[in-house]
Amino acid sequence: MTGQTTGHLTILYRGPLASCDYDCPYCPFAKRRDTPEQLRADRAALERFAEWVAAQDHTVSVLFTPWGEGLVRSWYRRALIELSHLPHVERVAIQTNLSHRVDWTAEADPSTLALWTTYHPGQVPYERFLAKCGDLNARGIRFSVGIVGQPEHLAAAQNLRADLPPDTYVWVNAAEGRTYTDAEAAGWTAIDPLFSFSRHPHASRGQACRTGDTVISVDGEGTVRRCHFVPAVLGNLYDGSFRPALAPRPCPLDVCDCHIGYVHLEPLGLYDVFAGGVLERIPHL
Template sequence: MDLTILYRGPLASCDYDCPYCPFAKRRDSPGRLRADRAALERFTGWVSRPTEDRLSVLFTPWGEGLTRSWYRRALTELSHLPQLRRVAIQTNLSCRTGWLADADPRKLALWCTYHPGQTPYDRFLTKTHELAALGIRFSVGVVGLADHLEQARRLRAELPAHVYLWINAAEGHTYTDEEAARWTRLDPLFPYSRRPHRSAGLPCRTGESVISVDGTGTVRRCHFVPAELGNLYDGSYRRALAPRACPLAVCDCHIGYVHLETLPLYDVFAGGVLERVPAAARPVAVAPPVFPEGR
């Protein structure tokens, strides 16, 4: 069985202070950090067990994982497992990059976000070139706020040519066609992020070949649907895996709507769905997104 797992443990602390993020500069207590470390070690132990399943893992912590040694160690160790097709993490890239030399670059990948005002531009750019020199697959993105536009343009000009620069629509922000066109010139796939996607009753891979797992091992179809499918560690989730339609009216986050079968994004990101790396170095929007009426 091919199974993609989105893992999110108790970690909720971040070293950045982004005004658009509810977890900015949040501090976890020592007890919460210990719980997060124990939960992650339990999860990586489960992934490391002998299995005929072919697994892919994306870590999507609320906070910044790579500032914690246990996430760096987990990514490195998992990258060497034969049953792992890909292991990736969402990160602000504030950590050093030297630890990646011990990982298998054929399997480990990073989904990086640049946050203007939180780190010096040159420092972030240098790290992207270090990743490229190490042979690590990665994408880089920016939240599509007006005061980020010039920095995003500079990034596109100075990133390694093969690196995809994605733009996330700012939560709650409505874009005029003129504004959207500016961002689309940087990221041809921005139209998929611009508005939420109608998803109610539509087929989605989540709950069948994609699942969400929390620190206790509770399995859900995705991060956005609270209904439980079982538990990872007792195997009860496996009986619940089946094709199923989305129960939500709309899906507005890339880690959710990328799995909608009505969108062409598995073809666009073929081989790089977890790390948001398109199959083509310069992606093009292959079909117009379908949006709810009136939006």
């Protein structure tokens, strides 16, 4: 059905924030030091977006995917708290390095809030990160834990899997541009049984995908695209011009190699694998 105005809408939001308190050499995003003016602009954009979500008369789920680290900024924490309490928001989640304290989550609704966390060896002491995970568990907050599959990270990933509760999902992202032998892949698969989905890019051209229909990407200006990886504009969030453009449509790209993209490819069936935890990357077990 085209021109969707009701029904559930999943939104991937990425504002202008690009500053991060880590400096990982394998990070695919170019980082900057945000000026006070840039931070004010990011805050204004985020608050405008949160107000839009609050005003909707249909169900919404939101995943914040900032280029930088959002949880060190008070406005991201506040938005997550406020959105988690809205009855029409089914899930609100954010990708984070978990460097900030987590006591703010006590103000959120734990049935709606979730965190997609990543451990970065060399950027934070292992025991400190593990303690944050223990704190989240004690607070009843849903979260996944992941790591980039660099060879030098294997031991740390094995430690995470051993030290975290069995029901905490530990995912592994294939390192950018890296080809894994079957033996190497087996080591990562022992940690993350779903590593095969990340190991190879997915041929996606012409494949059915939920993006552009029930899933959209939004930037700080409110520009709506089907996903972060397809530049074509569908309209604007705030004037409603995106709604008539919503419709089932095949992927126009040759390959999709990022989880926040390929999880929405219908032939992969990952909505069944991650039922109830698509945004926070928690599989249904």
